[in-house]
Amino acid sequence: MRRIHKVYGSGAAQVKALDGVDLTIREGEFVAIMGPSGSGKSTCMNLVGCLDVPSSGDYLFRGVHVGGLDRDALALLRRHFMGFIFQSFNLLPRVSALGNVELPLIYEGIKRSTRRARAARALRSVGLAGREAATPSQLSGGQQQRVAIARALVTEPPVLLADEPTGNLDTATADDIMTQLARIRAQRGITIIMVTHEPDIARHAQRILYFVDGKLVKDGTPAEILT
Amino acid sequence: MRLLDTFVMALQAVVRNKLRSFLTVLGIIIGVASVVAMVHLGQSATRTVTDEIASIGSNLLFVVPGSAHRGPGGLRTTAEPFDLADAIAIEREVPAILVAPALSTDATVVIGNANESIPVVGTNNHYFAVRNHGIAYGRAFENDELDAGAAVCIIGATLIDEMYLGQEPIGTTLRVGRTACRVIGVLEEKGQSMGQDRDKIIVMPIKAVQRRLVGELDVSTIYVSALAAGSTGAVQQAIESLLRQRRTIAPGKDDDFYVRDTQDIARALASTTNTMTILLGAIAAVSLLVGGIGIMNIMLVSVTERTREIGIRLAIGARARDVLMQFLVESVALSTLGGIIGLLLGIGGTWLTTSRLGMPFLLSPAVMLLGFSFAVAIGIFFGFFPARKAARLNPIDALRHE
Numbered sequence: 205m206r207r208i209h210k211v212y213g214s215g216a217a218q219v220k221a222l223d224g225v226d227l228t229i230r231e232g233e234f235v236a237i238m239g240p241s242g243s244g245k246s247t248c249m250n251l252v253g254c255l256d257v258p259s260s261g262d263y264l265f266r267g268v269h270v271g272g273l274d275r276d277a278l279a280l281l282r283r284h285f286m287g288f289i290f291q292s293f294n295l296l297p298r299v300s301a302l303g304n305v306e307l308p309l310i311y312e313g314i315k316r317s318t319r320r321a322r323a324a325r326a327l328r329s330v331g332l333a334g335r336e337a338a339t340p341s342q343l344s345g346g347q348q349q350r351v352a353i354a355r356a357l358v359t360e361p362p363v364l365l366a367d368e369p370t371g372n373l374d375t376a377t378a379d380d381i382m383t384q385l386a387r388i389r390a391q392r393g394i395t396i397i398m399v400t401h402e403p404d405i406a407r408h409a410q411r412i413l414y415f416v417d418g419k420l421v422k423d424g425t426p427a428e429i430l431t
Numbered sequence: 432m433r434l435l436d437t438f439v440m441a442l443q444a445v446v447r448n449k450l451r452s453f454l455t456v457l458g459i460i461i462g463v464a465s466v467v468a469m470v471h472l473g474q475s476a477t478r479t480v481t482d483e484i485a486s487i488g489s490n491l492l493f494v495v496p497g498s499a500h501r502g503p504g505g506l507r508t509t510a511e512p513f514d515l516a517d518a519i520a521i522e523r524e525v526p527a528i529l530v531a532p533a534l535s536t537d538a539t540v541v542i543g544n545a546n547e548s549i550p551v552v553g554t555n556n557h558y559f560a561v562r563n564h565g566i567a568y569g570r571a572f573e574n575d576e577l578d579a580g581a582a583v584c585i586i587g588a589t590l591i592d593e594m595y596l597g598q599e600p601i602g603t604t605l606r607v608g609r610t611a612c613r614v615i616g617v618l619e620e621k622g623q624s625m626g627q628d629r630d631k632i633i634v635m636p637i638k639a640v641q642r643r644l645v646g647e648l649d650v651s652t653i654y655v656s657a658l659a660a661g662s663t664g665a666v667q668q669a670i671e672s673l674l675r676q677r678r679t680i681a682p683g684k685d686d687d688f689y690v691r692d693t694q695d696i697a698r699a700l701a702s703t704t705n706t707m708t709i710l711l712g713a714i715a716a717v718s719l720l721v722g723g724i725g726i727m728n729i730m731l732v733s734v735t736e737r738t739r740e741i742g743i744r745l746a747i748g749a750r751a752r753d754v755l756m757q758f759l760v761e762s763v764a765l766s767t768l769g770g771i772i773g774l775l776l777g778i779g780g781t782w783l784t785t786s787r788l789g790m791p792f793l794l795s796p797a798v799m800l801l802g803f804s805f806a807v808a809i810g811i812f813f814g815f816f817p818a819r820k821a822a823r824l825n826p827i828d829a830l831r832h833e
């Protein structure tokens with residue numbers, strides 16, 4: 205990312221969510237994005253995840269200029285390269301755990317039986333075997349987040365993006381989720397970019413980016429930043 | 432994304448919200464049901480009318496004195512009545528026809544211990560063929576009975592039921608007015624037609640009615656049947672020019688009689704019922720349109736409600752067109768469902784109504800297909816706007832939506 209700016213709104217209501225960010229994330233890195241509320245953490249993650257495009261500046265994802273892509277191309281990038289986890293889980297209500305995990309595969313056009321098998325395997329890998337039929341309202345927060353992880357990973361994307369994945373969970377459950385993520389990274393060598401404001405959570409990462417007012421102010425290892 | 436999965440997804444959404452889905456499509460259900468029922472009932476009414484007219488006699492012409500412009504009221508004008516000579520002339524001059532001169536009146540007949548006024552028709556033996564009302568058993572008139580105006584009669588089925596209670600009527604004597612008539616035959620049963628019991632009738636030789644009941648030598652109607660189907664137009668013209676001659680009507684003056692074709696009457700009545708059908712169908716179609724607006728309304732609400740869901744779908748790789756298809760297929764699924772239920776209700780309603788009214792139960796595939804495809808088209812049309820709204824959402828904004 206070079207000289208990335210992201211501006212929301214227009215005129216007097218304009219907000220500079222990101223203000224000239226230069227950033228390179230290498231494949232396989234585990235990066236935590238930290239900073240005070242409203243500092244642009246989520247905005248940065250959304251740009252990296254191709255949910256949105258920068259207002260100005262260049263973002264190259266594997267050599268591709270993301271800024272020049274149309275909506276459908278962005279959707280395809282997300283479909284094949286990104287997995288998302290959100291603070292509020294963002295599962296489809298009233299759809300079973302299996303149905304939720306299956307969803308990205310539906311958009312890939314994979315046939316039903318294969319889909320089911322892969323979704324069930326993904327659920328098993330996050331320790332939710334036997335809960336396939338449960339709807340989100342029948343699951344605890346930690347279980348819901350694990351369903352979300354399964355959904356993010358079922359397409360086997362090279363990049364996992366997590367926006368405060370433990371923000372709605374108690375400490376024990378948060379640790380459990382972090383263990384899951386660490387294990388997945390160890391198994392698959394996946395790139396993880398995680399927004400958090402909890403130092404204990406950020407400590408799991410290799411590298412921490414610290415944002416203040418839309419600017420990247422610190423970039424280093426947890427040992428350097430969390431002192 | 433595969434089409435089948437899109438359908439499954441849409442159906443799941445419909446089924447997940449059963450009550451809401453039902454209420455959403457209620458308008459479509461009512462619309463399709465009323466279109467289907469109205470048009471079918473209209474067609475059935477048209478058929479009833481044309482069938483009844485066909486049962487009066489096909490290729491039948493009524494020749495009646497009076498002015499055609501005054502319609503049926505013209506029957507009682509001062510126009511010169513016909514006599515038997517007119518009928519004989521028509522039979523002689525116009526080829527390939529059957530002619531039945533008739534004089535109708537009412538006569539008092541004793542039924543049980545009550546007097547009842549019964550229509551009596553004086554005519555000849557062609558009447559049975561021309562009016563499509565044959566003799567069930569017994570015999571027709573004999574020539575000497577016709578020539579002499581003998582007091583013989585052929586009676587309708589209702590009279591048999593009411594007077595003879597299952598006893599043999601042939602050979603008995605029936606008092607018609609002040610004349611004692613010998614019963615020689617019984618007519619086929621015809622049933623009700625346009626509120627009249629067509630089996631409550633007595634047929635006698637025309638001379639008997641003229642002399643014994645009416646006391647005049649008039650002919651009130653000359654029934655003419657063209658032997659060849661579809662030739663009534665030529666026959667009608669021939670009769671008209673013949674009668675103008677016989678009645679010495681100067682060229683340019685209006686006829687003082689008129690010739691009417693049953694097919695004319697059938698066409699006129701059929702076109703009236705058709706107009707009614709189209710009108711009612713159009714009103715029903717408007718209700719279908721209102722049903723479509725109902726679908727659009729609910730789908731718009733649904734898109735707003737499910738903004739976050741749309742955001743999730745976009746985040747995990749759905750393209751705008753996937754979301755568009757999802758919502759479009761959903762509204763089409765709803766309207767198709769409504770179309771099917773409406774179709775069934777409409778057919779049921781038609782069946783119920785026709786069986787109550789004794790009309791024929793006709794189903795027209797064209798009407799059903801039209802009503803159904805109109806419903807589906809409405810689903811596409813009114814579903815498109817909400818679906819496009821969903822597809823245009825920005826993933827970030829949709830995910831931030833509360």
Ligand SMILES: Nc1ncnc2c1ncn2[C@@H]1O[C@H](COP(=O)(O)OP(=O)(O)O)[C@@H](O)[C@H]1O
Binds near residue numbers: 242243245247827831
């Ligand atoms: N979609 C948006 N529309 C308008 N303003 C936004 C939008 N997203 C973020 N912002 C604004 O941009 C700034 C940075 O937001 P964000 O990246 O969400 O911060 P963080 O995640 O660090 O709390 C905030 O001031 C926020 O109000």
Ligand SMILES: [Mg+2]
Binds near residue numbers: 245246247367
């Ligand atoms: Mg945030």
